[in-house]
Structures are given as C-alpha cells and as structure tokens.
Amino acid sequence: xxxxxxxxxxxxxxxxxxxxxxxxxxxxxxxxxxxxxxxxxxxxxxxxxxxxxxxxxxxxxxxxxxxxxxxxxxxxxxxxxxxxxxxxxxxxxxxxxxxxxxxxxxxxxxxxxxxxxxxxxxxxxxxxxxxxxxxxxxxxxxxxxxxxxxxxxxxxxxxxxxxxxxxxxxxxxxxxxxxxxxxxxxxxxxxxxxxxxxxxxxxxxxxxxxxxxxxxxxxxxxxxxxxxxxxxxxxxxxxxxxxxxxxxxxxxxxxxxxxxxxxxxxxxxxxxxxxxxxxxxxxxxxxxxxxxxxxxxxxxxxxxxxxxxxxxxxxxxxxxxxxxxxxxxxxxxxxx
Amino acid sequence: xxxxxxxxxxxxxxxxxxxxxxxxxxxxxxxxxxxxxxxxxxxxxxxxxxxxxxxxxxxxxxxxxxxxxxxxxxxxxxxxxxxxxxxxxxxxxxxxxxxxxxxxxxxxxxxxxxxxxxxxxxxxxxxxxxxxxxxxxxxxxxxxxxxxxxxxxxxxxxxxxxxxxxxxxxxxxxxxxxxxxxxxxxxxxxxxxxxxxxxxxxxxxxxxxxxxxxxxxxxxxxxxxxxxxxxxxxxxxxxxxxxxxxxxxxxxxxxxxxxxxxxxxxxxxxxxxxxxxxxxxxxxxxxxxxxxxxxxxxxxxxxxxxxxxxxxxxxxxxxxxxxxxxxxxxxxxxxxxxxxxxxxxxxxxxxx
Numbered sequence: 021x022x023x024x025x026x027x028x029x030x031x032x033x034x035x036x037x038x039x040x041x042x043x044x045x046x047x048x049x050x051x052x053x054x055x056x057x058x059x060x061x062x063x064x065x066x067x068x069x070x071x072x073x074x075x076x077x078x079x080x081x082x083x084x085x086x087x088x089x090x091x092x093x094x095x096x097x098x099x100x101x102x103x104x105x106x107x108x109x110x111x112x113x114x115x116x117x118x119x120x121x122x123x124x125x126x127x128x129x130x131x132x133x134x135x136x137x138x139x140x141x142x143x144x145x146x147x148x149x150x151x152x153x154x155x156x157x158x159x160x161x162x163x164x165x166x167x168x169x170x171x172x173x174x175x176x177x178x179x180x181x182x183x184x185x186x187x188x189x190x191x192x193x194x195x196x197x198x199x200x201x202x203x204x205x206x207x208x209x210x211x212x213x214x215x216x217x218x219x220x221x222x223x224x225x226x227x228x229x230x231x232x233x234x235x236x237x238x239x240x241x242x243x244x245x246x247x248x249x250x251x252x253x254x255x256x257x258x259x260x261x262x263x264x265x266x267x268x269x270x271x272x273x274x275x276x277x278x279x280x281x282x283x284x285x286x287x288x289x290x291x292x293x294x295x296x297x298x299x300x301x302x303x304x305x306x307x308x309x310x311x312x313x314x315x316x317x318x319x320x321x322x323x324x325x326x327x328x329x330x331x332x333x334x335x336x337x338x339x340x341x342x343x344x345x346x347x348x349x350x351x352x353x354x355x356x
Numbered sequence: 357x358x359x360x361x362x363x364x365x366x367x368x369x370x371x372x373x374x375x376x377x378x379x380x381x382x383x384x385x386x387x388x389x390x391x392x393x394x395x396x397x398x399x400x401x402x403x404x405x406x407x408x409x410x411x412x413x414x415x416x417x418x419x420x421x422x423x424x425x426x427x428x429x430x431x432x433x434x435x436x437x438x439x440x441x442x443x444x445x446x447x448x449x450x451x452x453x454x455x456x457x458x459x460x461x462x463x464x465x466x467x468x469x470x471x472x473x474x475x476x477x478x479x480x481x482x483x484x485x486x487x488x489x490x491x492x493x494x495x496x497x498x499x500x501x502x503x504x505x506x507x508x509x510x511x512x513x514x515x516x517x518x519x520x521x522x523x524x525x526x527x528x529x530x531x532x533x534x535x536x537x538x539x540x541x542x543x544x545x546x547x548x549x550x551x552x553x554x555x556x557x558x559x560x561x562x563x564x565x566x567x568x569x570x571x572x573x574x575x576x577x578x579x580x581x582x583x584x585x586x587x588x589x590x591x592x593x594x595x596x597x598x599x600x601x602x603x604x605x606x607x608x609x610x611x612x613x614x615x616x617x618x619x620x621x622x623x624x625x626x627x628x629x630x631x632x633x634x635x636x637x638x639x640x641x642x643x644x645x646x647x648x649x650x651x652x653x654x655x656x657x658x659x660x661x662x663x664x665x666x667x668x669x670x671x672x673x674x675x676x677x678x679x680x681x682x683x684x685x686x687x688x689x690x691x692x693x694x695x696x697x698x699x700x701x702x703x704x705x706x707x708x
Contacts, residue, residue: 066629109657112614121591126613152614218695222677226659229641349660350390350676350699351638355534355585356417356434356463356510356571356624 026129028135042224042344046205055099055276060186060193062096065089067186070179079176086182087263090164093185094157094265097274102234105226106202107195115186118257119159121245130154131162135172141181144187147292151207155184165262167336225346227284232348234277235333240268243326246310253313264308271302274329281336285343296327376705379576380426380444381407385665387674388416388430389698396698397430399444399707402667404680404693407629410447413438418511420465421707422493429453429474434510435529436461439476441453441496459487459636460531464511467493468551469518469556473662477509477522482529483510486524488553497599502553503627507538513573513580515696518551521580521600525569528586539587547579548602561598568594570606574628577601578646581633586621596623597635597646609650618642618655624702629666634683636673638702643673643683643690656683656690674700691705 066089073085099106099120108114119127130151134141141150163170163178196202205216209223217223246266248254258266280293281288302325305312312318341347376527377383396411397419410430417433420550426444439461441451455461458481465476474496476489476533486504491497506524513521526544528537545560561568565588567588573580579601586594593609593616613620619637626635632653636643646652656673658681670683671692678695 048644105657109618112612113615115617123589123591124593130613215690215692218677218679218692222659225677229659245591349641351624351636351702352641353660354677355622356702 042285043206043207043283044223044227046221047280048206048229050283051102051280052103053203055103056098056189056193056196059093059096059100060092060189062089062131063186063189066093067182070182074175074179079175083174083178084155086178087164090157090160091263091265093189093270094161094260094263094269097157098269099276101269102237102273103230104233105230106205107192110195111341112152113188115156117156117185118338119153119156121241121257122153122158123257126151126153127158128162129160131177134175135170135177139176139315140223144174144180144183147180147184148187155181156188157185160202161260162262167262186238193246221345224344227280228341228346229349231277231284232279232333233338234273235329235336238270238273239326239329239333242266242273243310243322243329246313247319247322247326248313253319255309255311255313258310258313261309266310267302267305267307270297274299274302280355281340285340288336288340288343290339291332294328294332294335298325298332301325301328360585374422375426375445376424377421377426377444383407383444383707384667385672385707386419386421386428386430387663387703388419388701390415390701391698392526397428397442398698399428400680400704402672404672406698408447410442410444410507412440416701417463418465418703419705420467420548421705423466423469423471423708425471427493429476431461431463431476434461435461435479435481435531435534436463438464441510444459444593449454451698453491453496453498455489455581456498456501458482459489462486462508462510463491466520468514469514474616475512475514475520477690479508483539484528486522486547487600488512488520488549490553499576502549502552504549504556505522505547505555505558507542509547511572513575515575515579519602520549520603521553521573521645522547522549523570523573523582525571525585526566527569536587542567542569542587544568545586546570546580546606557602559600561606561608565594569688570598571621573592574626575631576628576634579604581626581628581648582606582625583623583635585623586620590621593617595607596621596637597626597633597644597650599648607650608645609660611644612652615644615652615655618644624662625664625704627664627666627671630669630685632670632685634664634673636664638676645671645673645683654687656681658690662702663700665704665706673705674704676700 069089131154159181163174206223209217210219246258383481385400386404397405397411398409416430418431428442430439430440439453443450459478462477474491478487478489484507486509488502490500504522508525508527509522510525511523524545526542543566547558569585572583582598584596597609600606618640620639622639623635634645643656645654660676673681676699678696679691
C-alpha cells in the first residue's frame with residue numbers, strides 16, 4: 021500500500037496547546053456565570069411580582085405595574101444575548117427567550133393563537149412546547165406594551181409567559197453551572213472526555229466567535245435593520261420599539277462585550293478603547309426607538325455608532341486573534 | 357458478476373496495470389484541506405485515518421473519484437483555473453486540466469458510471485453562463501461541452517440511468533475574483549440533462565425565493581436532495597433544504613422555529629443515508645439531520661463544520677478545526693473519529 025506522505029494526527033498535540041496569556045477562567049467566572057445568575061434572579065423576581073400582583077387583583081392584571089420588573093429582566097438578558105453557545109442554543113432556548121428579528125411576524129401570529137386558543141395550552145408543560153416565536157421577552161413586550169387592545173383577556177397568557185421565561189432562565193443557569201455545566205466544559209477544554217472542546221484553543225475560539233458575532237449582530241441587525249438603505253430607512257424594523265429599548269439594548273450588549281474582552285484579554289488596549297468609543301457614542305444617542313434613522317442629522321449619529329462598532333470588531337480581530345491563537349473559521353468566513 | 361468484474365478489470369487495464377482503489381487501502385472518501393500554508397488532498401479510511409495525502413497548488417474544493425481506477429480529480433475553488441488528475445497510488449499528477457479559453461471551473465465534477473468520461477461544472481467567465489465540460493479519461497482530452505440551462509452551476513449528480521442533475525446556483529461572479537454581480541436579479545435552478553447532454557427539464561423556486569441558491573446535491577429516491585444558500589437578508593428565515601424528482605416541482609423543507617437561524621442562511625454540504633438527509637453549516641457551526649420527508653430529527657453543533665458523507669447508519673462530518681466526526685444516527689451525539697492539524701475544506705467526496 022502506498023504511503024508516500026504519511027500523515028500524523030499527533031501533530032495536534034504539538035499545535036493544540038493554546039494561548040497562555042488569555043484568561044478564560046476570568047471571563048467565565050467574572051462575566052458569564054454572574055450574567056446567567058443575574059438573569060435567573062431578575063426573571064424570578066418578575067415571576068414573584070407577577071404572582072403577587074395576580075393574588076392582589078384577584079386574577080385581573082394591570083400590565084403597566086409589571087413593566088419595571090420586565091425591563092430589569094430584559095436588561096439582564098442583554099448582558100448575555102450574544103452568548104449563543106452551550107445551553108442557549110439547545111432546543112432554541114435563546115430564541116424562546118428573545119425572538120428577534122421576526123420579519124415574517126411569526127411571533128404575533130403564534131401569540132394570537134395562544135391568546136384566543138385553548139387555555140390548557142397555558143399550563144407550564146404545554147406552554148413550554150409552544151412556538152419559540154410566541155414566548156419570552158418578545159411575547160411579554162407585546163402584552164405589556166400593547167399597540168391595540170388585545171382580543172381577549174391577556175392576563176392568563178401574561179402569567180404563563182412570565183413563568184415560562186423564569187423557567188428558561190433557570191434552565192440556562194443550571195446548564196452553565198456545576199460539574200457537568202458548560203462553564204466547566206469551556207474550562208476543561210482539551211482534557212480527556214471533553215468532546216465539545218478538543219483543545220484549549222477551541223474553547224478560546226468559541227468565546228472569541230461569540231464576541232465577534234455579538235459585535236456583528238449589533239452593527240448588521242440591531243442598527244443595520246432600522247438604518248436600511250440610505251434612501252430607504254426602515255424605522256419600523258428597530259427592535260423593542262414598544263418598550264423604547266432600541267438603543268438601550270445594544271448599549272447594554274456593548275458594555276457586556278467590553279466586560280468580557282477586558283476579563284479575557286486585559287492587554288487588548290486597542291480593542292477596549294475602540295469598544296469604549298462605541299459605548300460613549302451609543303450612550304449619547306437619545307433614540308429609544310431609533311426613529312432618527314429617517315432624519316438626516318440624527319441618522320448620521322446612528323451611522324457613526326455603527327461605524328464605531330464595526331471598527332471595534334476589526335480592531336479586535338487584528339489585535340486579539342493572534343494573541344488568543346484564534347481566527348475566523350476556515351470554511352465559515354467564505355462561501356464555496 | 358463475472359461480467360462486471362471482467363468489465364472493471366478491462367477498464368482499469370486501459371491505462372494502469374490493473375490497480376484499483378483497494379491497492380491504495382480502499383479509502384472511503386476524498387477530502388481537501390489546508391496544513392499550515394499548504395493545500396492537500398487526502399484519501400481517508402472510514403475510521404477517519406488518512407491513507408494518502410497529495411499536495412495541491414492552491415485551495416481545493418471538491419473532488420471526483422474515478423469509479424474503478426485509484427485516480428482522483430481535485431478541483432480548485434471557484435472560479436477555478438485548475439483541475440488535477442492525481443494518481444492516488446504514486447501521488448503523481450497524471451494530468452493538469454485547464455479550461456478552454458474563456459471558461460472557468462466552478463468547483464465540482466463527476467465521472468460517468470463507466471469512468472470513460474469526466475464532467476466538470478464550468479462557467480463562461482464573462483456572464484457566468486453554465487457549461488459542463490466533457491473530458492475523455494484516457495488522456496483527459498476535452499471532447500466537448502454542454503449547456504447547463506442556468507448561471508453559475510456548482511454541484512452535479514448522476515442518476516442511475518445516466519441522466520445528470522445540475523445545480524445552477526444562479527450567481528454571476530466577477531471572472532477575476534469571487535465577488536457576486538447579480539444578487540438582485542439572480543435566479544437559481546435545477547437542470548436535468550440526458551446522458552448526451554440535452555436539457556430535458558428545468559425546475560426553479562417561486563419568484564420570492566429567487567435569491568435562494570440551489571448549490572449542493574445528494575442522491576435521494578428518484579432524484580436529489582438539495583442544500584441551499586440564501587443570498588438575501590439574513591434575518592429572513594428561508595428553507596435551506598429541498599428535494600427534487602424530475603417531472604415534479606421542487607419541495608422545500610422548513611426548519612422548526614427554534615432552529616430557523618441555526619444555519620445562518622447557509623448550507624454548505626449535504627449527504628443522504630438510511631432515510632435521512634444531513635446538511636451542514638460552517639457559518640452556523642451545525643449539522644441538521646432531517647428525515648427524507650423533511651421532518652427535523654436532530655441538530656449537532658460543531659464550529660466550522662462542513663464536509664459531510666454517509667457512514668454506517670448515519671454520517672461522517674469534517675471541520676475547519678481538524679476534526680472528523682461520526683454521527684451515529686439522528687439522535688446520537690457527535691463522536692470524534694480523528695482530530696489533527698488539517699483544516700478540512702468544504703466537502704468529503706465518497707469513493708465508489
């Protein structure tokens with residue numbers, strides 16, 4: 021048999037030792053795990069408040085009283101929304117928590133079905149099987165900030181959605197913690213039996229991919245969708261317009277990405293400074309609904325934030341990737 | 357069987373001294389990859405072990421395996437200037453195929469069942485109109501070309517009766533680089549060609565999905581399963597899996613709502629086995645497994661995963677991080693077969 025160029029898979033043992041400097045443990049312990057704990061706590065608080073509100077009002081509900089707790093939960097989610105790996109991606113959990121964008125209006129349609137349908141589907145076990153598009157923060161926002169009067173009493177659906185959201189948050193938190201948790205998988209990368217991350221570099225690559233993907237999503241989707249084309253802005257595509265969170269959402273996300281970057285690679289001064297520039301510019305926007313995309317002067321300021329986010333991504337790629345020993349995927353960055 | 361054996365032996369003896377794939381260890385698949393700064397083509401055994409590796413002059417894409425002789429044609433990425441006929445026994449380059457003036461290879465190719473002809477997917481450089489280049493396989497002389505009935509043909513599959521299905525991806529590219537020129541007006545289709553190259557039938561998607569590029573094929577039933585790549589807005593979730601049997605309309609299969617963004621609008625490879633169809637997305641870092649009727653069965657996660665082929669009761673997959681994975685059935689988790697220093701490119705091409 022011919023073996024004109026024998027090929028050694030053992031090479032991986034030499035090449036796969038990974039970066040020494042970057043602090044994955046700090047990123048996991050100081051940013052990721054506290055983030056999931058905070059989100060679980062915030063949704064549990066929303067559930068407690070919803071339950072007591074229902075008890076006090078005898079099953080009636082005034083959605084406005086639940087808005088502050090809803091916003092706290094939403095804030096907590098935006099610190100995590102961009103961490104798409106591990107328990108978040110299993111069974112569409114991240115989408116069940118926050119279904120956006122939804123250009124086909126799947127969420128409103130599915131939610132209307134629940135509102136007008138068989139009340140039995142609101143029981144926790146059945147509700148957990150309903151479409152991800154109808155549930156979570158996106159579903160709650162429609163109920164708490166209704167554009168038009170709902171076709172039926174929204175209170176039972178509101179209660180079921182809150183309960184389901186708190187459950188999803190605790191499932192996520194549990195999936196990240198403990199000996200079998202995803203945090204442990206990340207930190208034990210390269211050890212025997214860890215088939216998720218075969219080397220430390222793979223774990224680093226996965227975290228870096230989240231960071232890059234988060235910045236890209238802000239620039240292309242959260243900002244890019246409402247910005248639309250120069251001659252055709254699409255303000256109606258801004259996210260969370262009803263609750264006025266369009267800017268707040270990506271500002272919180274940017275801050276969380278910056279925290280992770282600083283924990284992972286404190287020496288990435290250029291990247292951190294670039295992220296700070298984007299955060300400062302986003303903080304100055306007074307655009308709760310990003311309606312300014314249609315106004316030339318305000319649009320320029322929104323475009324500037326988009327440019328700064330993209331620039332932070334470019335700088336992160338050139339500054340951090342070589343230090344972490346990672347890159348963009350061989351196949352994923354380029355078509356066939 | 358004696359007839360068949362005699363036939364194969366006769367074929368092999370035409371140019372090589374009776375060598376077959378068994379003489380190079382019976383590799384199961386061909387796969388292109390990158391090692392350091394070098395590009396290679398490997399022959400892989402079904403446990404993922406590399407049996408041979410042959411250097412390539414630039415990044416490869418897919419390959420085609422001769423049905424009898426241990427001879428592989430490695431294709432450059434599109435738009436391609438090379439296709440190389442490799443002797444997998446000696447590692448020698450037997451022929452270098454260059455497209456005729458004004459033509460470019462477009463990533464894929466296939467042999468006729470008897471191995472006498474090689475068909476290569478090509479574009480007319482200006483305008484990306486599709487052609488199938490026809491080469492005889494004794495001396496690899498070009499002996500003709502066929503129209504594909506569309507723009508930017510990519511993958512092709514030969515049906516059992518010799519007819520050919522070509523995926524005209526619909527994308528016009530700049531002849532000098534990979535930039536796309538017609539995303540606003542593109543229209544992809546599937547073309548059925550007779551064994552003599554006559555266009556028998558063309559099927560396309562409904563107009564609102566005109567930016568959905570039909571690109572990679574796997575044989576299923578009387579036709580093909582198709583992996584698509586969405587060229588429209590990423591936030592528009594569209595089906596990335598289709599089936600087509602000639603004489604019928606194309607059927608599209610939607611992902612479940614919780615998986616609509618999993619593939620990031622991009623299916624890079626496809627394989628079918630045991631009543632299941634798998635599609636991969638290096639962008640989404642996932643392989644999704646469906647039933648042949650389009651029922652979603654499972655989603656497996658792995659960064660930069662792309663190459664796919666049938667293996668035992670399930671599939672084998674390769675990734676850009678050097679991993680080769682077995683997917684037992686629909687539900688079994690990914691099992692690492694190998695992990696090494698080769699960044700595996702888009703496809704695993706079955707031999708035999």
